[in-house]
Amino acid sequence: MSISEGNSFPHLTVNTASYKLPVMNKTLAERLAYAMNERGISQGALAKASGVAQPTIWRLVKGEAKGSTRLVDIARALSISVEWLANGTGSMVSDEKMTYPHPPKNDMSLGGVFPVPIFDKANVQTEDYIYVPQSVESDTCRAYMLDRNSGCSEAPAGTVVVVDTAEHPGNGDLVYALVNDFYSVYRFVDGGPHGYLSVDDDRVPLVPAVKESTMIGVVVFLLRDLKRKK
Numbered sequence: 001m002s003i004s005e006g007n008s009f010p011h012l013t014v015n016t017a018s019y020k021l022p023v024m025n026k027t028l029a030e031r032l033a034y035a036m037n038e039r040g041i042s043q044g045a046l047a048k049a050s051g052v053a054q055p056t057i058w059r060l061v062k063g064e065a066k067g068s069t070r071l072v073d074i075a076r077a078l079s080i081s082v083e084w085l086a087n088g089t090g091s092m093v094s095d096e097k098m099t100y101p102h103p104p105k106n107d108m109s110l111g112g113v114f115p116v117p118i119f120d121k122a123n124v125q126t127e128d129y130i131y132v133p134q135s136v137e138s139d140t141c142r143a144y145m146l147d148r149n150s151g152c153s154e155a156p157a158g159t160v161v162v163v164d165t166a167e168h169p170g171n172g173d174l175v176y177a178l179v180n181d182f183y184s185v186y187r188f189v190d191g192g193p194h195g196y197l198s199v200d201d202d203r204v205p206l207v208p209a210v211k212e213s214t215m216i217g218v219v220v221f222l223l224r225d226l227k228r229k230k
Contacts (some may be wrong), residue, residue, distance in 0.1 A: 040222025151199030
């Protein structure tokens with residue numbers, strides 16, 4: 001399977017329209033999927049942070065499980081209200097925005113964040129770091145900044161993407177990959193010998209995850225709406 005020159009992912013991302021996701025709170029599956037999207041956390045990363053098996057997370061997101069005795073652990077890992085997650089009662093969080101774009105001041109303890117090295121467009125490590133929640137901490141994490149829309153609604157231009165290079169993607173997870181000499185965020189889809197990469201536009205054909213791409217890692221955290229240096 002291949003991509004024609006006129007319909008390549010890089011060309012798509014230049015003109016991809018921005019997206020707004022509706023607040024979905026009718027079912028547990030919708031609330032969990034919404035919270036994961038807001039936190040920019042993958043199924044694998046949530047499983048690791050909460051101590052809940054990834055198949056359980058998958059069943060909850062797909063609506064194949066109506067509940068779990070581990071909802072408290074899942075809510076804690078997502079920093080959301082367990083009452084909201086379980087029953088849709090109240091608000092998802094008291095503080096809607098929790099991002100860590102800068103290191104703590106000298107008089108502050110590091111607390112629940114850890115530094116991730118930032119890599120440039122050529123996938124070379126820079127001298128800069130970004131601080132993200134400790135729930136996704138790993139020695140194999142690295143960060144990238146998107147200078148254009150990725151084609152996936154969760155990762156518009158200006159997003160800082162934190163990936164874990166040692167994590168294996170699950171169906172629907174976001175991944176950071178090189179396609180047609182261009183690094184961007186794509187959605188992993190099960191199938192074939194190694195899976196495929198996709199974007200939100202169904203007109204763009206799937207890309208085999210091995211033959212025509214180089215997958216850097218699974219996206220485990222997103223930081224959006226940050227001011228970019230010129």
